[in-house]
Amino acid sequence: MNVMLLAAFLFLKTGEKFATQEMAGETVGGFTACVAKTMGGVCFEPCVLNEPAKAVELCTTKKPPVGIVTPGFYLAYQKALQMEPIAEVRRQQVPAERYVIAVKKSAADGLDAVRGKVVATTLAAEERYILGVILQDKVAEMRLKPVNDIEGALFDLVEGAKEAADAVLLEEAAWQILSKDEELGPKLKTAYRSEELPGPLVVAFCPNVGKLDLAKLKTTLTTLHKSEEGRQTLSEVRVEAFEEVNTARLKKCMELFLGKCK
Numbered sequence: 001m002n003v004m005l006l007a008a009f010l011f012l013k014t015g016e017k018f019a020t021q022e023m024a025g026e027t028v029g030g031f032t033a034c035v036a037k038t039m040g041g042v043c044f045e046p047c048v049l050n051e052p053a054k055a056v057e058l059c060t061t062k063k064p065p066v067g068i069v070t071p072g073f074y075l076a077y078q079k080a081l082q083m084e085p086i087a088e089v090r091r092q093q094v095p096a097e098r099y100v101i102a103v104k105k106s107a108a109d110g111l112d113a114v115r116g117k118v119v120a121t122t123l124a125a126e127e128r129y130i131l132g133v134i135l136q137d138k139v140a141e142m143r144l145k146p147v148n149d150i151e152g153a154l155f156d157l158v159e160g161a162k163e164a165a166d167a168v169l170l171e172e173a174a175w176q177i178l179s180k181d182e183e184l185g186p187k188l189k190t191a192y193r194s195e196e197l198p199g200p201l202v203v204a205f206c207p208n209v210g211k212l213d214l215a216k217l218k219t220t221l222t223t224l225h226k227s228e229e230g231r232q233t234l235s236e237v238r239v240e241a242f243e244e245v246n247t248a249r250l251k252k253c254m255e256l257f258l259g260k261c262k
Contacts, residue, residue, distance in 0.1 A: 010067030015122025017148035019050040072129030087202040098172040113191035120165035
C-alpha cells in the first residue's frame, strides 16, 4: 500500500498585503494540488506568509521541506535554514526582475534623491537586501518605511500627505503599470533602476526533505508550463514558468549581500 507523504509548502512574498493564508491560501492550494497530482505520492499543505520572521518560525514548527521564497529571504537565512535553490520563478509579464525608486519630479536625480530621506517599500523587512543588493551599498543614510500598499504610498508622495515618505522603492513591473496613472505619472520620475535581480526561488530546506523526491519536484515544476492544465494553474498564481536557477547571478547577489563586492 502506498503511503501518502504530507508536507508543508512555504510561500513567502515579503510585504505583499495579499500574501496571507486567508487571502491567497485557496489559490495557492490549487497550484500545490496540481503539483502533487503530477508528482504522485505526496500531498502539500500551502502556508502563505508575507513576513520573513513568521516564515522562520514556520520553518521551526512545521518544518516544510520546500518553499517559494524571496531572494532576500534566501540570502539572509540560507545558512541558518540550510536552503538549497532548485528552481527560479519567471513571473507573468515580468521579463526581468528589477526595482526602481520613484520620487517627485522636483527631487534630485539619482541616489542623491534618497540620501538622508525616508523611502517607503513593501520590502522593508529585507533591509540588507535593499541596501546591499538592490542599491549595491551606494547609499546607507536613508530610512525605510514599511508599507503594504505601494500604490497608496505613491499617492501619498504626490499629494504630500502628512506621513508620506520622500520616495518609494517598488518592483519595476508594478512601476510600469502605476506610472501610467493620469494622476501619478506626470508628477513622478525614477531616480534609480536596479540591475536585473533573481526571481522568487524554489528552495529545499535540506534538513526537512526526508522522503520528498526533489528531482521529481523540480522536473514537475519546470515542465508544468508545457501542458494546458499546467499553464492554467500557473496563470492563477501569475507564474509564466519555473526555470533553472541563474547561479552566476545568485552568487553575485550573495557577494553583494555579504558586502564582498567592490
